[in-house]
Amino acid sequence: MPTIYDVARLAKVSPSTVSRVLNGKLTVDEALAKRVRKAASDLDYRPNALARSLRRSQTNLWAVLVSDINNPFFTALVRGVEDVAQQAKYSVVLCNSDENPDKEADYIAAILAEQMAGVIISPTNRSISSSSRSAPMRQLLAASVPLVAIDRQLRGATVDIVTVDNTHAAQLATDHLVSEGFSRIACITGPRDISTAQQRLEGYRRALRASGRDVDSRLIRYADFREAGGHAAMGDLLDHTPRPDAVFATNNLMTVGALECLVDRGVSIPADVGVFGFDDVPSATLIRPPLSTITQPTYDIGRTAAELLLQRIADPSRPPSRAVLPTELHVRASSLKRRANTSSRD
Amino acid sequence: MPTIYDVARLAKVSPSTVSRVLNGKLTVDEALAKRVRKAASDLDYRPNALARSLRRSQTNLWAVLVSDINNPFFTALVRGVEDVAQQAKYSVVLCNSDENPDKEADYIAAILAEQMAGVIISPTNRSISSSSRSAPMRQLLAASVPLVAIDRQLRGATVDIVTVDNTHAAQLATDHLVSEGFSRIACITGPRDISTAQQRLEGYRRALRASGRDVDSRLIRYADFREAGGHAAMGDLLDHTPRPDAVFATNNLMTVGALECLVDRGVSIPADVGVFGFDDVPSATLIRPPLSTITQPTYDIGRTAAELLLQRIADPSRPPSRAVLPTELHVRASSLKRRANTSSRD
DNA sequence: CTGTTAGCGCATTCAT
């Protein structure tokens, strides 16, 4: 691989001049600049990002560290991030913590070691409360690496964040189930330590209380935000008293799992059990009955996170901001008790 | 951030000794080694990967560069790669070329600039034939960065590759449609320049020929391996003569698109049009009728690719090898003409 | 406007 010195020699200038030209400094005579560009092109020169980064102590890589790479919600985000990043000359790489704090810690260590320029993260949220002094998340914050949280709160730190109004959205969905006349509405939510799971559960609770009902804890299950977890939780609900006549699942994968369980057991939707899901579900339009869902603006979440990251990089001292994006409620047949026979779609 | 010098000073040894200890050289006195480890821990020292990589001209990052991050086939792969990588102390980052040669080129440039230790790629295949002398793919090969292709052939170069027997699998699927008595079997395949699309189409052709039929090019569509493409292709097929009574779609997303089109138009499956898909389809078990598919061992594809990469890194001169993994044929109701009324599932 | 010099943090010679 040719270096800046090879280019300099060929162009008969000094290495610094080459560096200036290649970094777009305007202070170089056009004749020299042209020679440098020609030489670089002739040698097929590519800057060594490692050397540059070591010198500047900063790369042009962003990491998007998500908690489940197999969840389309997270991969859909990435497009939005990429579009903004590309404009600003950053490359974005995706890392998968798999809801596993150890894997998350490993990736954060790598992000730190590689001096990446910014991080967009949906945290597992056990990292920061870890007692280990060298907890990588702690270091990430200490090193003030530009950081934006998505989807969930980062516990123990105030950072830029982009989410939706989970409580409100969940409340609307549950309101709908209530107004449809379902009386034993269950909720399958995510891990207790994840804000998203808490807030969506809280919305469910509020809706029930607002309608003058008790919240029956026997109708609540904490699962893992995955398909298998949703499946198991649904099975467990069906096996116990009171038997739910509707279920609100707080993410896409658990919704799919719950649906599979219902189908496996021959439970009719929505006649026996109404279903409302959170997030878009893959191949949603092919599922019968059509599924009622709350959807999030995934692309915009990615875009917004990237824009916040850019602002944070530009001004590290600016106060952390929170972007709350709108959700959409899509009522379809799976939650329509009273009109269960019409096969409405939107 | 503390450096190796800070650790050295605290441990009252030389920087080289610190380096040796931290890199597990056995030639250091245990007493000194202990002091060094204590000092490093006390200072919360983390090696600067940039400096190390610059020195060794090599990082411990692998890139997985896929052509569509929203295709679960590719994200499912990543798990397999990660598991192998972690064992070998590599971190893996995922990049998305989006079937766009320009984006692919940008990422390859970044991979080169960051001196990543290895690459697993599903190439867009326009990069290498690009006329530009500085085509990054060309450089990637020239720089002999350890490289493994997945899913598709890398045109113009012989590299390690892991795939399935696409031709054979497609032939089996089409054979099945033939034996079910479908007579106007269409094929929706991917871009012409992608080997996977070519091979799956070839398998379709062979099956038709083997059954003594002509291959009617009016029943073939080249789409983009995406949902929208599959949808459009299906619509186009339905709008022209001869009207197909079955369709074989050569990947998961196009299968979903085709199904959506059929549902939109009220075409009954499989009574009016039988459907056979390639790859697992998201939420497949919820789709009615159950979908016949050929499935690939995604996790193993990832694992195998990672293992080949490891071997390539260990011995750059070893001849390129090709791993061909087995597919599975799952016949379900969507392709059963003769028994269209039974709602069999497996 | 351009060239010379120095140093980012580390691993690796080479001495001892």
Add this chain to the structure above:
DNA sequence: ATGAATGCGCTAACAG
């Protein structure tokens, strides 16, 4: 077995 010196490729002071 350990330490001193060197340079990976680049950018940024500083001179000129």
